[in-house]
Amino acid sequence: MKKNIFYLLIGCIALALLAIFWYSVEINKPLLIEISFILGIVIIYVARKNVTDLIEDERSAKITEKAALRTFQVFWVVFCAFSISAVMQILHVPSFPRNRTFEHIPNSPPPEIMPLRMMGYVQLGLLCLMIFLYVGFRLYYARKYGDWETDEE
Amino acid sequence: MHDMTQEDLAQKTGVTRQTILAIEKGKYVPSLDLAFRIARYFDVNIEEVFTYEEEGRTIEID
Numbered sequence: 001m002k003k004n005i006f007y008l009l010i011g012c013i014a015l016a017l018l019a020i021f022w023y024s025v026e027i028n029k030p031l032l033i034e035i036s037f038i039l040g041i042v043i044i045y046v047a048r049k050n051v052t053d054l055i056e057d058e059r060s061a062k063i064t065e066k067a068a069l070r071t072f073q074v075f076w077v078v079f080c081a082f083s084i085s086a087v088m089q090i091l092h093v094p095s096f097p098r099n100r101t102f103e104h105i106p107n108s109p110p111p112e113i114m115p116l117r118m119m120g121y122v123q124l125g126l127l128c129l130m131i132f133l134y135v136g137f138r139l140y141y142a143r144k145y146g147d148w149e150t151d152e153e
Numbered sequence: 154m155h156d157m158t159q160e161d162l163a164q165k166t167g168v169t170r171q172t173i174l175a176i177e178k179g180k181y182v183p184s185l186d187l188a189f190r191i192a193r194y195f196d197v198n199i200e201e202v203f204t205y206e207e208e209g210r211t212i213e214i215d
Contacts, residue, residue, distance in 0.1 A: 057168035059181050146175030151159075 013040045067137040
């Protein structure tokens with residue numbers, strides 16, 4: 001497989017995943033996009049092995065390694081900070097009973113501590129942060145290790 | 154010296170032309186494996202292609 005065909009395939013998979021994501025939101029089935037996403041990534045990995053004209057040498061491997069390591073170093077701190085605050089909300093016990101005068105329904109579940117929608121926003125923010133961090137570090141190390149160097153003569 | 158292009162050397166040593174260029178410019182320090190491959194391709198000792206500097210930078214001299 002040629003490099004350009006591989007990039008075209010990635011674009012097609014991304015578009016398909018976007019459509020599936022939209023559809024799974026419409027029918028409210030998160031499992032559909034989860035399985036599709038894993039399948040899409042597996043297809044990309046398999047196709048990547050069959051690309052003949054894409055040379056990954058030690059310099060590009062080093063750029064990838066450094067960018068991934070730095071992304072991980074920053075990301076785990078932010079991720080743990082959010083996780084700790086979420087765990088803290090679970091463990092937090094109010095020091096006085098809540099006023100349930102108006103909304104008390106017998107045998108009803110306890111009120112949500114952190115709404116699921118809010119968790120979705122946090123996850124989205126973390127995902128975007130991870131992507132931006134990786135792209136940023138990749139650009140930085142690519143520049144550092146001479147990706148955009150040109151011949152002077 | 155050998156009248157060859159960066160692309161030729163890159164193909165012979167299994168790396169990209171950009172890597173050869175980055176080594177020439179001192180932006181990237183090659184691994185020992187790649188350094189030996191380059192030296193062997195030119196049929197010279199590794200010291201004739203690369204020198205070691207105190208700062209830890211390796212530069213190509215040929």
